[in-house]
Amino acid sequence: MGIPTIKHVRAFTLRGGGADYHDQADGHWIDDHIATPMSKYPEYRQSRRTFGINVLGTLVVEIEASDGTVGFAVTTGGEPAAYIVEKHLARFLEGAKVTDIERIWDQMYQSTLYYGRKGIVINTISGVDLALWDLLGKIRQEPVHQLLGGAVRDELQFYATGARPDLAQKMGFIGGKMPLHHGPAEGEEGLRKNLEELATMRERVGPDFWLMLDCWMSLDLNYATKLAVGAHEHGLKWIEEALPPDDYWGYAALRNNVPKGMLVTTGEHEATRWGFRMLLEMGCCDIIQPDVGWCGGITELVKISALADAHNALVIPHGSSVYSYHFVATRHNSPFAEFLMMAPKADEVVPMFHPQLLGEPVPVNGRMRLSALDQPGFGVTLNPECQLHRPYNR
Ligand SMILES: C[C@H](O)[C@H](O)CC(=O)C(=O)O
Numbered sequence: 001m002g003i004p005t006i007k008h009v010r011a012f013t014l015r016g017g018g019a020d021y022h023d024q025a026d027g028h029w030i031d032d033h034i035a036t037p038m039s040k041y042p043e044y045r046q047s048r049r050t051f052g053i054n055v056l057g058t059l060v061v062e063i064e065a066s067d068g069t070v071g072f073a074v075t076t077g078g079e080p081a082a083y084i085v086e087k088h089l090a091r092f093l094e095g096a097k098v099t100d101i102e103r104i105w106d107q108m109y110q111s112t113l114y115y116g117r118k119g120i121v122i123n124t125i126s127g128v129d130l131a132l133w134d135l136l137g138k139i140r141q142e143p144v145h146q147l148l149g150g151a152v153r154d155e156l157q158f159y160a161t162g163a164r165p166d167l168a169q170k171m172g173f174i175g176g177k178m179p180l181h182h183g184p185a186e187g188e189e190g191l192r193k194n195l196e197e198l199a200t201m202r203e204r205v206g207p208d209f210w211l212m213l214d215c216w217m218s219l220d221l222n223y224a225t226k227l228a229v230g231a232h233e234h235g236l237k238w239i240e241e242a243l244p245p246d247d248y249w250g251y252a253a254l255r256n257n258v259p260k261g262m263l264v265t266t267g268e269h270e271a272t273r274w275g276f277r278m279l280l281e282m283g284c285c286d287i288i289q290p291d292v293g294w295c296g297g298i299t300e301l302v303k304i305s306a307l308a309d310a311h312n313a314l315v316i317p318h319g320s321s322v323y324s325y326h327f328v329a330t331r332h333n334s335p336f337a338e339f340l341m342m343a344p345k346a347d348e349v350v351p352m353f354h355p356q357l358l359g360e361p362v363p364v365n366g367r368m369r370l371s372a373l374d375q376p377g378f379g380v381t382l383n384p385e386c387q388l389h390r391p392y393n394r
């Protein structure tokens, strides 16, 4: 059988939920006084939307093959990302074979080096890459995990990220990661409140349930060290993204400073094999957390993961729903996965990318059978009720 070629690439924007999980209404735990690098400005402390966390919105990439099959993916990036896809990246896909994934990735990356490398450009490349893997899976009628070499386990296990690890425990998750609420600008009182919240949660969940803190780049080395030392008596399993992503030196020092047994994790805002090489070679963390929709897509994540394996580091991808699950199922060094609790009170399991995707599987009792992922491609479809906008129609 001849391999279909790529006929057309289309980029759309879309508002509301989906990959831009921060675009939530008032009262949602994910936008309730979470410590961020902007917390030093009191006017931007209460809500991440005030400083523009949701400003870009969602990018949807659709790739149509010569046989009429359409693959798609969603990630963040919105209109600027749509511009990059239509005006720049589409040329490397249209006319190429659907299987030319490595070459297409390399051309997208090399041709954008002069203005890209990280941030929105690699985020956009990730969206195109994920749509290509979806397309290939749909053409071959195989799930992406099978295209990646096959699953190494029959079931995925999840920890939950949200404000209520105590409820997550009852729902069968193996651990709960809470957002840190107070940053260094809130002084000793903020630090005390952070530790009290952790202590209260430890009391509720008992001694064995994993508890983690997500600091979303908000701390400095001194504060992160004090937090880690104070959190040790409450059994904190890991301290996540404590420092700005460019401070590799700070992470290496923090890893030395934390009490024995506590893990340092980071990487959701890192990108490509070269970025993760810095984290791994400098001994910055125990677990890397690439986001497959931001780090370069599946094609790049495979390389990042091999590098991590050689450094004895685990790869626990950040969020990303099905795009992560298909990958995690295939890796020995990804023994569990993250599930982001998108219910406003973190009190029930709802699909992470709702309302954008249909057919998105969710953990049941904190687990997901591989059979839930046995659909062609990533196994999801775009919800036809979501209004797509194509700003740079060619
Ligand atoms: C809860 C965190 O601040 C962030 O919104 C999500 C995240 O970093 C994670 O899931 O990890």
Ligand SMILES: [Mg+2]
Residues within 6 Å of the ligand: 214, 216, 240, 241, 268, 318
């Ligand atoms: Mg995080």
